Amino acid sequence: MASEQSVGAPYNAADDLIGRNLKAGRGDKTAFIDKDGPHSYADLEARACRVANLLTARGIRADDRVLMCMTDTVDFPAAFLGAIKAGIVPIPVNTRLTAEDYDFMLEDSRARALIVSEPLLPQFESHIGTHRYLETVIVSGADAGGHILLSDALADQPATFETAPTRADDICFWLYTSGTTGKPKGAVHLHSHLSDTAELYALPILGIREDDIVFSAAKLFFAYGLGNGLTFPMAVGATAVLLEGPPDPKSVCAILKDQGVTIFYGVPTLYGMLLASGELPATGEHRMRAATSAGEALPTELFKRFKDKTGVEILDGLGSTEMLHIFLSNRPGEVRPGASGKPVPGYELRLVDEDGTVIEEADAMGTLEVKGPTSAIMYWSQRGKSRETFCGAWTRTGDKYVRDAEGYYSHAGRSDDMLKVGGIYVSPVEVENALLGHEAVLECAVVGHPDHDQLIKPKAYVVLREGLSGDEALADEIKAYVKQALAGYKYPRWVEFTDELPKTATGKIQRFKLRAS
Template sequence: MARLAASEHDTSSGSSSSDSNGSYNAVSFLLDRNIEQGRGNKLAYTDTVSELTYGELQRQTRKLANLLRRLSVRREERVAMIMLDTIDFPIVFLGALRAGVVPVPLNTLLTAEQYAYVLADCRARVLFVSEALYPVVKDIVGRMPDLEHVVVSGNNAFGHKKLSEELARESDSFATVATHADEPAFWLYSSGSTGSPKGVRHLHANLEATASTYAKQVLGIREDDVCLSAAKLFFAYGLGNALTFPLSVGATTVLNPERPTPALMFKLMNKYNPTIFYGVPTLFAAMLHDDSLKDERCGSRLRVCTSAGEALPESVGNAWRARFNVDILDGVGSTELLHIFLSNAPGDIKYGSSGRPVPGYKVRLVNEAGEDVADGEVGEMLVHAPSAGEGYWNQRHKSRSTFEGYWTRTGDKYIRDAEGRYTFCGRSDDMFKVSGIWVSPFEVESALITHPAVLEAAVVPEADPEGLLKPKAFIVLRADAARDRLDEVLKEHVKQKIGAWKYPRWIEVVESLPKTATGKIQRFKLRERAS
């Protein structure tokens, strides 16, 4: 690959750059700018089977835009994507943006009825689906009233349109639609960990906002980086990791269409030698604790790792650093805010903490009365963000309770120390008081997993015989864990770590913990079980 100068494009304020007519299309910033700066022959993507240069990606997105026009999909109408992480994903996503059409990437792990709900909710005109995932939706596509076309990525189109054949019919000449920075660009559905998924409407400007803040000023992504993300592209976190950030500087990305197991991640790292690895806490822990992989390494060029989805336990961060000599930048993001807004940074890492606000973002912690709390006090986090969505689709009440003017209510409880670092305490509906003092489920869980017998832990409140709430722990044990006097040992371990009143009064051993597809523990299911 030719060595090319890094981009001089600077939007550190988080605002987007429009042309002289006031129009702005995110695909111009993410893709076309790379061609203008001479990266047409540089590798943009590999999915372990196929490769795509920046020039070919541009041509294919133009063909995709022409395909949407031929299918009579109009500006701002939606197309759904149930697609694995292959090179076809960025072609469809960016091609839709180019046409002014709104792509809606969907979780690839949903059930048929969950897809039916979301497809009906977003009123998608076209469904792009990977061949391997089509059997899940084959019985519902015929009853979606707004769905007119199904386009399959793969060899077998099941009687529908085949993406490769449809693109081959199209011209690679297309005048990018002159959208506006504040125009809807794409939707992402929330994980639905506490109810039905909500469609978050994001704007064309939001993608560049995350690139110019977190990617540029915290991650320090460069043109010579090779990126590997365990989080999939349909997640807000994965979309930034594997699309927005690398494209913003002309970097190269390795896509993984398979489940991100520890063994596969090590295999990809050793094959492609990435410089940036984006993971999640459960994966980092699994990679560290799998005895069959204890001698595996992460490649010779790895310079930084990131973590999001849930708070990274201090023990995991320290163990990763000790084994691989690479830091994990633990951060906090959300579907509503598109990517990470609070993070540790190179040279400023405190494991167990979520770090400080990303440049360009402002953060407040407030009590139940909406008043700012002092350092050392627990409060709900509100964020002033350049990348915030404009609201939920068809859910006005929830939009009003989440998007409050310039501020977005996260639903997370945090505590801020005197140095301005924030530490996660739990979701607002997960927190509870013991003897009048707030207890953070995450703090108890973090103490539990520092014991060598415990692999994973989740803590919820349960009422004692007097009706008072106390912590109850659900734990997953390591394979070689000794169970003799385990309850007593773990209770004493927590007391010594974080305080006598916080220890779990009950401990239940389970085979696994309920989680969302993003790896977040679904504590509401455990609360129901406990009650």
């Protein structure tokens, strides 16, 4: 693993991920397939070197930051890895944010360059000229809008570059948190972290191989997607399929069928949409041998329906931006539906109570903390938040979990999402799982809501299956259904029907927005 490099020894994450494939004779092998077709590992190396040369020619130096707001095409890995080769720090960001969000990130990061996909440029135009550190704007696409056009600029650069003399413990890249509870925070990661996630999770848990074709519905800017669609396939010389647009069921199912995908990475919301679409390939109509889920706990009902349809088990797991990828996961052949599995070897987990005391007994709820080699070293320029999250070797996740006697961990919601009903903690996830068992429910979210006495009770926001409409009778039917499935105090006192739930670009439900509505 990269983290085992001797102190001070040269190590560059991009040089490693690309170089290992060239040394293994995989230069002509397809690394990525995007809207323009296949791109080989040798082509990726040339593109990354050209990016490194372009950035340094523009005066960007080692440890400077480059903000990347890019769709999933080969330009993303070329820009990300090219910056790293030059010792420059790339910061991929969510492509579905507002101009205000991007204004904040450019100011917060003090980025000296911005690389942005053409369709996303309008979200920057109103404030590009206000950032004192921002000197260079590069546009990936056909029209640069008066800025530097990436394709033209790269054509003028050499296809070789002398890799910067970085080390495993040097700062490599940032990822901003998805902001489900407030302003995003820049989680700072090291060069060693990329390959460590592959060594600890992708190889032993997924068993990823050189002959795999992988597709991640989670985008590359997301920590989960970055590992799925870039680090993991490059670690073994596999091929990754990139989808530039949104992962709607039609597009996803077409890729699964047409590209011969063997490993599929999704999120619970998407699995529900795929199953409801009627387009999901059944057993014998696909080549999938593995599927994963993260972002939120996977409901048992979705697991069962997906397996019945495709014959493939979904490996649910838990990761975070702070830890870079999954550190708690189910294993092939050992899946416990409704649970997040057991710790990934190389990581240690523990549960603590409200006083920070470690909980040793089984079946008790506590806040999950994790220790492992891929933890971010801090949140950029947020000392207070860093101290709250990064506690020595341990990282606080903010997730409530229960560990059973066999060592399986089951998600009980975020610490700030937990409800206390009649003095008893209620997990919104548990109520949501029960709601999803009703045949009319496509998606749902449960939050706390005050009753006439200002006592908190569960309230459900429900998205119905296509063709159905909500009324009081159906709401009462759903309430009664949950009452039979769970203890009486856990059922939602209110059911509100809605066309969609507020979510981050990574598919996480933003319950704080529902609580504020």
